[in-house]
Amino acid sequence: MAVDFTANFTMTIDGRAVESPATLQIVNPATEEVIATPPDATREQLDLAVASSRRAFAGWSATPIAQRQAAVASLAKALIANIDGLSQLLTREQGKPLSAARAEIKASAYWLAEFAKIDLPVETIEDSDTALVQVRHVPVGVVGGIVPWNFPLTLAIWKVAPALVSGNTLLLKPSPFTPLTTLKFGEIARDLLPPGVLNVISGGDALGPWMSAHADIDKISFTGSTPTGRRVMESASKNLKRLTLELGGNDAAIVMPDVDVDKLAQTLFWGAFANSSQFCLAIKRLYVHEAVYDRLAAAFVKIGQAVKLGDGMAEGTMLGPIQNRVQYERLKGLLEDSKTNGHQFLLGGELPAGKGYFFPVTLIDNPPDDSRIVREEPFGPILPMLKFSNTDDAVARANDSEFGLGASVWAGDYQQGLAIAKRLQAGTVWVNQIHALSPHVPLAGHKQSGLGVENGVHGLLEYTMPQTLSVKKI
Numbered sequence: 001m002a003v004d005f006t007a008n009f010t011m012t013i014d015g016r017a018v019e020s021p022a023t024l025q026i027v028n029p030a031t032e033e034v035i036a037t038p039p040d041a042t043r044e045q046l047d048l049a050v051a052s053s054r055r056a057f058a059g060w061s062a063t064p065i066a067q068r069q070a071a072v073a074s075l076a077k078a079l080i081a082n083i084d085g086l087s088q089l090l091t092r093e094q095g096k097p098l099s100a101a102r103a104e105i106k107a108s109a110y111w112l113a114e115f116a117k118i119d120l121p122v123e124t125i126e127d128s129d130t131a132l133v134q135v136r137h138v139p140v141g142v143v144g145g146i147v148p149w150n151f152p153l154t155l156a157i158w159k160v161a162p163a164l165v166s167g168n169t170l171l172l173k174p175s176p177f178t179p180l181t182t183l184k185f186g187e188i189a190r191d192l193l194p195p196g197v198l199n200v201i202s203g204g205d206a207l208g209p210w211m212s213a214h215a216d217i218d219k220i221s222f223t224g225s226t227p228t229g230r231r232v233m234e235s236a237s238k239n240l241k242r243l244t245l246e247l248g249g250n251d252a253a254i255v256m257p258d259v260d261v262d263k264l265a266q267t268l269f270w271g272a273f274a275n276s277s278q279f280c281l282a283i284k285r286l287y288v289h290e291a292v293y294d295r296l297a298a299a300f301v302k303i304g305q306a307v308k309l310g311d312g313m314a315e316g317t318m319l320g321p322i323q324n325r326v327q328y329e330r331l332k333g334l335l336e337d338s339k340t341n342g343h344q345f346l347l348g349g350e351l352p353a354g355k356g357y358f359f360p361v362t363l364i365d366n367p368p369d370d371s372r373i374v375r376e377e378p379f380g381p382i383l384p385m386l387k388f389s390n391t392d393d394a395v396a397r398a399n400d401s402e403f404g405l406g407a408s409v410w411a412g413d414y415q416q417g418l419a420i421a422k423r424l425q426a427g428t429v430w431v432n433q434i435h436a437l438s439p440h441v442p443l444a445g446h447k448q449s450g451l452g453v454e455n456g457v458h459g460l461l462e463y464t465m466p467q468t469l470s471v472k473k474i
């Protein structure tokens with residue numbers, strides 16, 4: 001049956017469409033208009049969903065992995081078949097340009113298709129005449145997936161694919177700001193999975209805490225901010241839930257003096273500003289050697305001036321609005337802080353009047369290391385450009401952060417870049433490239449950027465527990 005991507009937003013519980021007595025109001029950040037009123041799940045509905053996930057677990061975990069992989073691969077095809085409706089809906093609820101929304105749907109499908117090819121490893125420690133000792137990996141059980149609003153579908157799929165391939169059932173909760181695309185994904189998946197294998201529920205601020213404290217959820221896979229991650233960890237302790245936490249970042253990029261500035265400027269710029277910088281792995285502190293600082297700053301100003309900011313549905317829009325008012329107000333606070341402290345602006349800093357949470361590309365010229373714009377994760381398009389003259393100093397400043405998600409090094413001599421990369425405290429360090437993400441490449445947050453891993457075999461194993469089988473051959 002054809003899916004209507006503009007109306008009838010329902011949860012998916014036990015393979016059925018479910019409404020709720022209460023609703024959420026979803027606002028298009030480009031127009032500030034309410035575009036939909038999806039369900040706000042009650043506590044009883046959460047319990048029904050968890051019970052459904054539990055019932056489904058017995059059958060799904062016993063289903064051969066090849067069959068589970070085939071079901072996950074079918075979800076990839078279904079996403080592509082619905083890409084027009086899904087991407088328009090994603091732009092309307094999230095704000096990103098339509099081309100970026102399409103790219104997000106495609107990436108989500110790619111992740112599903114590739115995860116469907118990954119097998120669970122079995123390790124044989126001994127296989128002799130007298131003994132067999134093996135370690136296999138069994139699913140954890142019922143998993144709760146909690147997702148933020150910056151890449152609503154992709155970050156959900158990063159949980160759906162490994163959870164389902166490894167034999168768990170998943171209860172997925174999108175952000176209250178961006179539930180619509182995920183609810184429609186749940187609707188599409190109803191025909192492709194046994195009831196209860198994937199439940200999708202939407203709700204307000206109470207739903208996430210209910211999930212992380214729920215006695216019958218075995219694992220939480222959470223993507224969001226570091227303060228919320230701490231709260232999830234605390235409430236998950238009640239029944240010793242397994243946890244994967246993908247949290248905030250304040251990624252440093254170090255630009256060495258031997259780079260070709262003209263060649264790299266665009267890549268670096270979009271490494272910082274893609275998705276209006278609402279990107280956990282965006283460049284958030286740009287350390288540039290003094291020999292090339294002025295040239296790179298000038299190139300950034302030129303690129304930034306040409307950026308078309310607007311409604312993601314409009315032709316030619318390169319950056320959309322900030323996704324929600326709370327985040328927009330937070331960014332305004334950071335901007336005011338920089339102004340009050342007399343920071344120099346290379347570009348931006350003035351907010352446009354009118355409807356929509358539009359925030360222009362803003363570049364701050366070498367603010368002090370202890371300023372808020374350097375210490376905090378802005379999660380929006382304000383970038384501090386920071387000057388250095390000595391590599392050891394750049395490394396020490398880059399590492400001086402509670403976060404450790406990603407980092408990048410840009411050097412004409414890539415061997416030197418690699419040597420610097422090895423000194424950086426981050427789960428992923430790119431050299432002369434950025435955001436080279438893949439379903440096959442693990443992504444882990446160091447320090448307070450997270451716990452555990454997503455993607456690759458390492459990420460798949462996060463949804464399992466090792467089981468040792470020790471046999472005496474008598």
Ligand code: NAD
Pocket residue numbers: 146147148149150155173174175176204205207208209210212223224225226228229231232246247248249279280281377379405445449450
């Ligand atoms: P958030 O922490 O406010 O919310 C994330 C999700 O958690 C939402 O679904 C929310 O409803 C839910 N939630 C809120 N309070 C909860 C609680 N007490 N218990 C359980 N769930 C709760 O984050 P956000 O503002 O939606 O997203 C932005 C943050 O996410 C940034 O810090 C960004 O760096 C981070 N992020 C990290 C990654 C990564 O892979 N490391 C990826 C994307 C975003």
